[in-house]
Amino acid sequence: MQQLWMGGRWQSARDGGTTTVVNPADLTELAEIQVAGVGDMERAIGMARSTFDDGVWRNQPPEKRAAVLRGAADHIEARIPELARLLTSELGCPIWFSEKAHVPNPVRHLRYYADLIENTPLEEARTDGVNRSLVVDEPVGVVGAITPWNGPLSSPTIKVAPALAAGCSVVVKPATLTPMTIMALGEAFAEAGLPEGVLSILPADREAGNLLIRHPEVDKIGFTGSTEVGKMIARTAADRVGRVTLELGGKSAAIVLRGADVDAMVTALLPMAFSVNGQLCISQSRVLVPRDMEDDVRDALAAAIAALKVGDPLDPATFIGPLVSQQQRDTVLGYLDVARAEGADVAVGGGAAPAAGPGWYVEPTLLAGVTNAMRVAQEEIFGPVMSLITYDDVEDAVKIANDSPYGLSGSVWGSDPEVALGVARQVRTGMVSINGAPQSWGTPFGGFKQSGIGREMGPEGLQSYLEKKSIALPAGTVVA
Template identity: 50%
Template sequence: MRQHDTLFIGGEWVAPAGTGTIEVVSPHTEEVVGRVPDGTAADMDRAVAAARHAFDHGPWPRLSFAERAAVIGRLADVYIARQGEMAALITEEMGSPITFSNLGQILPPIGMLQFYAEYGSAFEQEDERPGLFGPITVRREPVGVVAAIVPWNVPQFVTMTKIAPALLAGCSIVLKPAPETPLDAYLLAEIVQEAGVPAGVLNIVPAGREAGEHLVAHPGVDKVAFTGSTEAGRRIAAVCGRQLKRVSLELGGKSAAIILDDADLPASMNMLSMASLMNNGQACIAQTRILASRHRYDEVVEAVAAMVAGQAVGDPSDPTTTVGPLVARRQQERVEGYIKIGMDEGAKVVVGGLQRPYERGWYVAPTVFAEVGNDMRIAREEIFGPVLTVIPYADEADAIRLANDSEYGLSGSVWTADTDHGMDVARQVRTGTYGVNIVMLEANAPFGGYKASGLGRELGPEGLNGYLEYKTITRMG
């Protein structure tokens, strides 16, 4: 078992203010695999003070972008050396299949670090523009102290969407990992130390909701970067709005995959297997609404059912496993509750259902519903588990209408033999990311959502902008 009794604050491992602990439980064995301190408001105060000192008086924000980029490059190199360890740790603490941990949990954070290291090496802090009375200097400065609050589903991926651009901008950070997945954050602290990031630039305090709310409202925090549920995002936005504090929110999704009549179903199902069921269905961009024309509806239902029935459900540490357990018992019960809701609403279970695959572990049978209306709760609410709905549409215009008929707008996809036509469909669906015959996030392109899926963008140059303040300096003579 991994035992940690300190917090990473001010570049040092320090004793927590309280005596509470967080137990990390394996979703596969239901046994305790780790224990860390449960951070308190006093711990958050200390972490913010360390970050504030590093920002106000330390070297980090006073380095050039190129100098900070060089450190980020070293951070990427150290991360690469320990990527196998990080992937195994995430699988142990939250149940992500090890193959997905290697490909989806770890490689993207490395890509983000490498992108910002390269992008920052030539980034200019100031540029000159002509003005009415003289030259204008537009200067880019770091926003300040950032509170980064991340969820348990892809902990390192989401952490890096925040700290990589924040580091390049020159910010200092207080990271609050989720109580379910604090162990990977401790390994990240070791990587940060080895890479030579100055003391106080990154501080890590695992904690629950109460200490997290204290961090959000802390007057020493200049920006909050949050990924999580839409409900929690609304609360955070309200607090930041009252304080006029900068905030970025990456929230929920209920993404629609439009299967056009010319789509190659076997090839589409091969790609949708990952796009819909990645990370055991615990992904905000998961394509959980499958839209099929009435002309091919039965054929698509059959193909989706075969794809889901063919998943290897089991031990997440086994490389052959494609669907592991859900993160916690409450999540298992939540997803099973939605399966029952779907059955009560009149949808038809064609694969899966309420019978659990194993007696031990927080497993849910991967499930497909047919005969689903877009007004049903299972088609409108984010389930966050391996549950797919197949929804019929009348024609292409109806498919686009259904895809847009959601409070969310995070991701989506279209599957077709005509990629140019797929681009036409993509331009009509109101989501922050979209795929034509693929679902992918890129480190060099913005990620975020429309509508209730969030505010702001992460990744790419646009992600850096969220951690910068722009200053205009005018002068005469």
């Protein structure tokens, strides 16, 4: 039975329960895991507070903290094949994505923040010509990192790496649906020499999770998940002016401009829409096309989607695996019923996929005849579903793209990259890709509107775990 990672070592839960982790592909039981209760969470927070106040980690020089992050990265890297299979088994995402992104990216995050903390000045002397001040960056304190099931290792690392680089102590609450791969991060830091008490990883029940959010000794919450839960966290944190970074939902639009290479667009867009079986907040789930291109794009997308292999996620040829749970599958199927009721046409897919196996499979689906007012165009489905929406001109396309409560990601596809860039500048969203180009490593990740508050990754991700202090200096004070 998997225990809790409490302050740097395995410990049994004292007042929590247990839950069973199920493989969503074949519905076999993977493991019985312990779930933290309120008392367990209180212990972890106490350890984090104590280690932060004592300075056993935050007072370490940046190069020492960097060395520990690099050591953890080495440990994870050595286990990539093993962890990729484990992650695919608990989440159901295809093995190719686990091997390409879900496990290697955390290694890259750890090394990125190791380099960044070594090369970022944490003190700056400023003067107005008469007075002098020293502006100091200090760690924000104790961090509660609450992470979702769709990024079992990558999402926690996006928070843990910059927080530890900054000198914070961290309590991670991963989702109980996928709580196994993340424990490798705790083991990696223990191997690398992180002091005990600085990092805890506790799958927890709702009451214990709420304690982490409202606890007065937790200085900041970093959260990735649904917008509704993010709103609750923001309200709760506001009562004590707690700091928050919120990475929430998305309903991203792919704007196809007249003259775009349809075949190239389809090839590049499918991974952007269906990675992790469509269970990604950055999924390109709305495809906006000129009216006179609708038939061509619909036919090309439908043919490509129909050819995708749905099945065992451990098979390298599989493109679409199962959804994470029966509840998630039922939610997606419910949205497909809503789409039909609202008048959308199912161009391909549209139901469960029992032939793929006994697990929680849904056919990759293209909905045509969708208007942006429909629920399937406004609400996050979180499954392998794309909606095709027509527009009149570029101004109309931008208006439709921005007509959403979300603003996390998006893309623009066109024959002239400069024209596409001009359109991308008008889209109110945190990230935009032109013709499927990947984002540069070190760029910020986050959204506009109800897609969140603040940014992760890049230098912005480090700054979100630092506080500014200004120290007024008497004349003649020498600053090292």
